Amino acid sequence: EVFTALADLEDLLSTESVLIETLENYIRAEEQKLDLLKRFADIYQKQHNLASEDVQLYVSNPINAYLLVKRLTADWKQVESLMGTVISHDYLMNITYFKETLKFPTDEDLNGAAVALTRLQDTYRLDTSSLARGELNGVKYSAELSAADCFELGRQSYNNGDYYHTQLWMREAEARLKREANETVDQSDILEYLAFSTYKEGNIPLALDLTNKLLEILPTHTRALGNKVYYEEEIEKSKESFIPKKGDDESDDIENYGHYEPDPYGREHYENLCRGETQLPAEMSAKLRCRYARNNNPFLLIAPFKLEEMHLKPDLYMFHDVMSDREIETVKRLAQPRLLRATVQNSKTGELEIAQYRISKSAWLKEHEHKHVADIARRVEDMTGLNMATAEELQVVNYGIGGHYEPHFDFARKDEKNAFKSLGTGNRIATVLFYMSDVSQGGATVFPVVGAALWPKKGAAAFWYNLHASGDGDVLTRHAACPVLAGSKWVSNKWIHERGQEFRRPCTPERPPEDLIA
Template sequence: MAHQSWFWVVASFSFLIWSEAVGGEFYSSVDRMQDLAQVEQELLNATRLYLEQQQQQLELYIRYVEQIKEEHEWAMEQAHLDEYLGHPLHAFRLIKRLVQDWDAVVFEPIVANEPKEEFRQFLEAVTTDLGYPNHLELQGAVKGLARLQNVYNLSTSHLAEGEIGGYIYDSVLEWRECYEIGVQLFDLGDYRRSLEWLQEAFTLLRRNPEEDEEQHARYMSDIREYAALANFEVGNPKKAENLLNRILEPLPNHTAQQTLKYLENREPGKNLKEKTHSWSANYTRLCQGRRLSEESTGHPLKCFLDGKRHAYYTLAPLQVEPVHLDPDINVYHGMLNSEQILSIFEEADKLEMIRSAVAGTEGARTVKDLRVSQQTWLNYTSPVMGSISRIIQFVSGLDIAGAEWMQVANYGVGGQYEPHPDYFEVNLPKDFLGDRISTSMFYLSDVEQGGYTVFTKLNLFLPPVKGALVMWHNLHRSLDVDVRTLHAGCPVIVGSKRIGNIWMHSGYQEFRRPCNLTSDSYKSLAYRDSV
C-alpha cells in the first residue's frame, strides 16, 4: 500500500508541473512537443510501476496456490483424504483457508485490484488535465510532413528511410506508420500524396512480410482498398476497380465488395492539377536556398562595423550585414547572447503559449494552416526585456513608445508562416496609433535544417542565426505601405525555430523618421503584382 501511495504522489506532482500547459495544438510548437515527451515518459514510468505491482501480486497468488497444491498432494500421498481430514489440525487449516485465506490472499485483492484503479485514475488525469493529443493533433503532424514534401521536394521513400534534405537520420518509418500517414492524408483530401504513402507502405510490407500469412494478406488488402479509393478520387476509376478485384480474387467476402458497389454509383474525381499561389514558385525556391539569377549592380554588399549609430555602440560597434538595398534590410549579428536568450525563454515560460493566428476582417484573428506556430507576448518590464527595448531604440532610431510587446514564437512540425506583409494597410486595430512602420526580428535559436526567412518579391533568403537581429521598414517615408516587404517563414525541416518580433508603429515617429516632401511610394508600385 505504501508503494501504491508513493506512485500516486509522483503522478500528482507531475500534474502540478504541467497544469499550466493544458491545451491542444502540440504539433504547432516544438516546445509543446517537449511537454508531450514528458507526458509519455510519465506514462512509461506509471505503466512500468503498474506492471511491477501486478507482477508482484501475481507471484503472491502463484506461491499461495503452489502451497495449497503441495498440501493436497502430501495429504494424498500420506493417507486417504478421510484419514487426513480426520486429524483436527488438518481440518482446522482447511476451514481457515476457505473462510479467511482465500478471501484475504486471492479473492479480495483480485476484485479490488488497487494498482489497476490507481492506474486508471492516472490515465484519466493525463487525458483530461494535460491536454492529451487527439485525432486532430495527428492530422496536424501529418499535414506538417506533407508541407515539408511540397516545399522542399522531399520524396516519400527517402523520408520514410530517414533521409531528409540530403541528410540521413537514424529515424525510419515502418510500413504501419506509412500506412497511417496515407490514411490521414486521404481523410484530409490530399489523395495524390496519400497514394505515395500507401505505395510506400505496400512496398515495405512486401519487403518484410508478416509471419502470419493470413494477417499479411489482410494488411495488403487494406492498403490496396485505400489505394483504390484514392485512385478513384484523382480520376483513375479503372485502376481503382483493378485494385479492388485483386483483393476479391482470394477474398471474395472482403469489404472491397461493398467498396466496389459504392464506387459504381459515384462519379470519379477529376484529374486536375493542384491550385498554386502566384508566389509559390519563388517561395519554394527561396526556402530551398536558391535565388533567381540577377544582373550585377556593380556595388556588392559588404559587411561593416557601425559605431556611429548610437553612442552605446562606440566601443562595441554593430556588426552589420546589409542583405538588400531599397528597401533596406539589414542583419545585425551578435545582438543577444545565450544568457539573454535564456532569460527571454524563462519569461515566456511564465505565460501561456497559444496557437498563432492571422489577422482577418475588422481586426478578427483566425487560426489557419498558413501559419503554424505558437506564441506569447512579453512586455518591457523585466531586466532582459528592458535591455531589448534599448537595443531596438538605439538601432532603429525609433521611439519604443510606438512598439507592440515582443512576440515570442516557436515553430512546430513543418512550422511555417506563408508569404505575408507585416503592415495592416486596412482594418487597423483600434489600439494602434499608426501602422507597423518597422519589423525587428530576433533569431532566438539556430535551426538545423529549413526555417529560412524569405522575401519573395526581393529574391532574398536569410537562414536563422542565433542572436542576430533582422530589421526592415514596412512603410515608405510617405507612410504608404511598401509591398516589396512581403516575406515568409519557411517550414522547419529539422530542429526548433524560435524568434522574437517587435513591431514599431508610425504614430510616434514624426520626428524620428519624418516624411519626405514628395511621396516615395512609387518605388514599390512595380512590385505590387509581381511574384
C-alpha cells in the same frame, strides 16, 4: 495544443517518462498478483496429489476432511477474491489525473503533426521513402517508421481529405510491410485506403485493381464487394461516353488521372526560396555591402553595429551580434510559460483567429518585466534611429514541427479592418526580427516577390521598412517564414509604428533609408 511549438513538445518527454513508470509499476503489481495465484495453485496441487494417493484413507481422517472442506470454502474464497481484484483501476485513475495535470497531446496534435510532415515533404521535396527511413535531406535524424506508422500518416491525410498524401503514405506502408518480420498492420487495411483515395483522385481503373487485390485477401469484404461493382459500372459508363477516334486507345484517358493541384500564385517560387535554390541576381549581389553602422550616435562610435545589406529595393538588412546569449536566455525563459498559438487577423472581420498558414506559438514581453527586454528595445532604437515610444511590445515566437508563416505583409492594408487604427499609432512602418536560435534545416525568412532569403543566425536581426516614405505599404516586402525542417526556431520581433517617426523619417516620397542607417 502542443505541436505548434517545439518548447511545448519538449515537455511531452517528461510526460512520457511518467507514463512509462506508471505502466511498469502496473505490470509489476499484476505480476505480484499472478505470483500469489500461482502459489495458491501449487499448494492446492500438492494437497490434492497427497489425497489422490489413497482417497479413502485421506478423507477418513477427520483432520484431512476438515482441511479439504476448508480449502474449498474459506481458502477458495481468497483465491476468487484475488482473481477478481482489478489492479488496473487505480493505475488508470492515475493516468486520468496525469492527463489533467501534465502536458498531453490530443488527437488534434496528432493530426497537426501529420499535416506538418506532409507540408515539409512538399516544401522541401522530401521523398516518402527517405522520410520513412528517418532521413531529412540525406541526414539521418531519427528512427525508421514502421508500416503502421506510415499507415497512420496516410490515415490522418485521408481524414483531412488529402488523398494525394494518403496514397504516398499508404504505398510506403505497403512497401515497408513487405519487409517486416512482425507485421505491424494488415495489408487489407492499407489496400482499402489506397483504393478509395485512388478513386477520390479520379483513377477508377487503378482503384478497381486495388479493390480486386483486396478481395484476393478477403473475398467476403462487404465494402470492397460493393465498391468493385460501383467502379466497374463507372468504367463501363465512361467507355460509353468515350467515342474513340481511329487509332486512339484508352491509355491517353488514364494518363490524365492522378494528382492535380493548381499552385496558388508564386507558390513554386516561394518553395524554391525556402529550399535555398534561388540566388539573387549577380548584379545585385555585387552591390551589397557589409559595413559598420553608427547612426550619428556617439555611443556607437565605440561599438558600432555590424550591418550587412541583404537586398536593395526594398532594402533588407541584417544586423549581426545584436542580441547576446544571456538576453536570449532571458527572453526565452520569460516567454516560454506564456506561449500561446499565434493568431492572425481576419482581414474582413478584424478578429484574431488561429490559421493553418501560421503555425507557431508566441508571447508578448513588456519592457518593465526585465532589464534585458528594455535593453533590447533601446538597442532597436540605436540600430534603426527610429522612435520606440509607439513600437509594439516584444513578440517572442517559437515554431514547432513544420512551423511556418505563409507569405504576408506586416503592415495593414488600406481596405483592411485592423487593430492598429485603434492604437492611434499609425501603421507598422518597420520590422526588426531577431533570430534567437540557429536552425539546422529550413526556417528561412523569405521575400518571394523579390527573391530574397534570410537565414536564421543566433544573435542577428533582420530589418526592413514595410512602408514607403509616403506611408503607402511596400508590396515588395511580402515575406514568409519557411517551415522548420529540423531544429527549433526562436525569433522575437519589434514592430515599429509610424507615429513618432515624423522627424526621424520625414514623409517625403524619395528618401533612401541609408541616410538613417549609415
